[in-house]
Amino acid sequence: MSDKSIRVAVNGYGVIGKRVADAVTRQDDMQLAGIADTSVDWRLRVANQRGYRVFAATPKAHTSMSKAGIVLSGNLDDLLDEADIVVDCTPKHVATGNVALFRKRGLRFIVQGGEPHALTEHSFVAESNFDSAVGRYETRIVSCNTTSIVRTLGALKRAGLLKKARGTLLRRATDPWESHQSGIMNTLVPEQSIPSHQGPDAQSVDPDFDVVTMAVKVPETLAHLHYWNVELSRAADREEVLAAFHSSTRIAMVRLDDGLTGINSVKELMADLKRPNDNLYEVALWEDLVTIQNNELFYAYMVDNQAIVIPETIDAIRALTGLSTDSQKSIAKTNAALGIGSALY
Known part of the structure; x- marks a missing residue:
């Protein structure tokens, strides 16, 4: 660890926060200043066991966490005193209330995709707009689904192949660890508007995208599944399209004829590869489903909503703090630290 490493605070130690914290500890130019939360459950006990410094996010939480036996190093203000940047991973809309504190301190910060683009006036996907984030004080990591859209459409755009895109998203109902509390059974629930919010959100990263999305919530919890129909800007064969996807280190090709016939088998592959938390950081795109008819491209892929935004967050830390311009x-450094590559196996 360099003496010049950036000190990162993580506020919120849930699905995303704990993965961000773990990823930070894997970087040789960053150090984890600590994590803040309000919970008294097993997650904070695991954080204690890992040697992470734990802080109470509120005075009330300090009392309840202490009574529950969570070893605390102070309150959120104490953590922010020791940080160069904070990654806010609190539940949807909570970060909006924290932003005033970060700004008052002149502290760089990152929020997640549950917050509106207007909060930071910058939304981030490393392969598309890293440069515009360099030196900023704040940015927003777009949602898992939006990240996948920007990665795949961005790869086609850079190859000069993208005219317009229409996508249908089959969205997991809830996170796996919360499936006993929420979710759906024996039904499908359409998102209440067309376009669904992911298309406009992708345009917050790249306004040039001509993209429309439709989404439906499905009764499963492992991952999201996307189907895309893209009108190409010019004639192209399948090999050129595949080359465009291969140009992104964060799109990984999988094949049905390898036995990866569903999102469950891809998730099992992550476990066999000994990825932390079975994380799929990449977009897993089915190579043998890529089809071109005339000037139309069709493809499908899987999105791990617990993991895909983690490398983006690490790159955003570097951009905002100037660790890398x-x-x-930055992408190569993050990929190496997290074991990300263009081939999964």
Whole structure:
């Protein structure tokens, strides 16, 4: 660890926060200042066991966490005193209330995709707009589904192949660890508007995208599944399209004829590869489903909503703090630390 490493605070130690914290500890130019939360459950006990410094996010939480036996190093203010940047991973809309504190302190910060683009006026996906984040004080990591959209459409755009795109999203009902509390059974629930919010959200990263999305919530919890129909800007064969997807290190090709016939088998592959938390950081795109008819491209892929935004968050830390001003160098560094590559197996 360099003496010049950036000190990162993580506020909120849930599905995303704990993965961000773990990813930070894997970087040689960052150190985890600590994590803040309000919970008294097993997650904070695991954080204690890992040696992470735990802080209470509120005075009330300090009392309840202490009574529950959570070893605390102070309150949120104490953590922020020791940080160069804070990654707010609190539940949807909570971060909006924290932003005033971060700004008052002149502290750089990152929020997640549950917050509106207007909160930071910048939304981030490393391969598309790293440069515009360099030196900023704040940015927003777009949602898991939006991240996948920007990665795949961005790869086609950089190859000069993208005219317009229409996508249908089959969205998991809830996170696996919360499936006993929420979710749906024996039904499908359409999102209440067309376009669904992911298309406009992708345009917050790249306004040039001509993209429309439709979404439906399905009764499963492992991952999201996308189907896309893209009108190509010019004639292209399948090999050129595949080359465009391969140009992104964060799109990984999988094949049905390898036995990866569903999102469950891809998730099992992550376990066999010994990824932390079975994380799929990449978009897992089925290579043998990529089809071109005339000037139309069809493809499908899987999105791990617990993991896909983690490398983006690490790159955003580098961009905001000036650790790196070169997107390719930052992406390569993050990929190496997290074991991300263009081939999964």
